[in-house]
Amino acid sequence: MKKNTTKGESNNIVVYISLLFAVVLLLIDSLSGLGGVRKGLSFVFEPVSFQANIAGSKVKEYFQTFVNLGNFRKEFNDLKIASYDKETQYSSYVILKNENEALKKQIALGNKEAVYVLANTLRDDNVDTIQIDQGSESGIQQGDVVSVGNVFVGIVSSVDLKGSTVRLPSDENSHLEVVVLKPGQGNATSANILSSGVISGSAEGIKVENIAMNSEVVDGDVVYINDSKVGGFFALGYIVALSSNPASTYKTAFVSPILDYDNLMQVFVRTE
């Protein structure tokens, strides 16, 4: 017990001597200055301290990232909202651009004497018809032809006040007379026409029938609508999968449409 007390008391000396030494050092450094000691120690230990400081700062930066996670998340959400905003603006721009391009095409290629109504297509799950946002209010009637430029889209099958349904050539009830021409031959003179035929919608696609057996129609030739119901000369697509049955008197083929009906955004309805 006595030994422990003595040990404890001798340890206490550290504090007293430290205090005394500190006061003495303070006095000496304040009065005379210990520049030599400072320079020597600084030369040896400043680089150690400097490196340690750099290491500490780097670790602090790393931890700071975790501390600022909340701010980062908020910033990320703000950026996400801004991104959605920009995306919306971009979509509006794309719609305008499409409309502009469709108008240009219509002005350049459409029948300038006819009256056209610009209509936006609406989403429709039916693959054989499309819905448009113009109806009888805009003067559209059943049987009006829908086109983009000189490319055939369909025929208006039903109309209400604010909207209409357009029957596409792929619809099973759609039957139209067509002519087949070589690509690049826009004039449907009898000399240029390779064959005439009838298109009808089917589950496999737009089917062309009644192509003359002795005609020189090949895959890739262009199909034009030439029907009294349409009352004009509209491009429809290209001949594909041409087949002939020796027992039959005509050839059949399918039409690959020029337009992708799923991605149509604007169409023109030719009103009477």
Next chain:
Amino acid sequence: MEVLYLILTCLGVVFLESFLVALGSMRFFFLLNISLFNKINWKYLLTFSIITSIILDVIYHYVLGTNLLLVAIPLLLMLGISLLVPLEYNLPGYSVKFLCIFVYYLLLAFVPELIITGNWATITGLMIGGMVLKATISIAFCVIFDLVWSRLRKREEGTKLRSL
């Protein structure tokens, strides 16, 4: 050999002190002093304290003796309180250490400036909060240090040959 240990310890402490100051304004030198107090020979502790404090004074551009004074005052306070509360490895013992560490950080906030410029520094509530936080972290270090120290001692004792 002891001299080599001393030099290496001083270097290590200077490095850790600078590292922790950059990391979170934590002071390692005082922490080591308070942890080693009553654990090693007082002569070694005194030599270590004087040398390291002078080095740190030079690094921090304090008047020489400032760090030693900052260490000695809280330790003196601890000795004073130890007359009433025994300094053991329990809650009251660590509470005294917590108080001493807090006092150390409090002194650190204004003593160096007072010595250099003669002006009293302003201490805000935020600074007090920071001091409490640093003292809490330091106490956690003290607890871990004491645990490691006691295990090392036991292991050393285990390897000793028993004298008949």
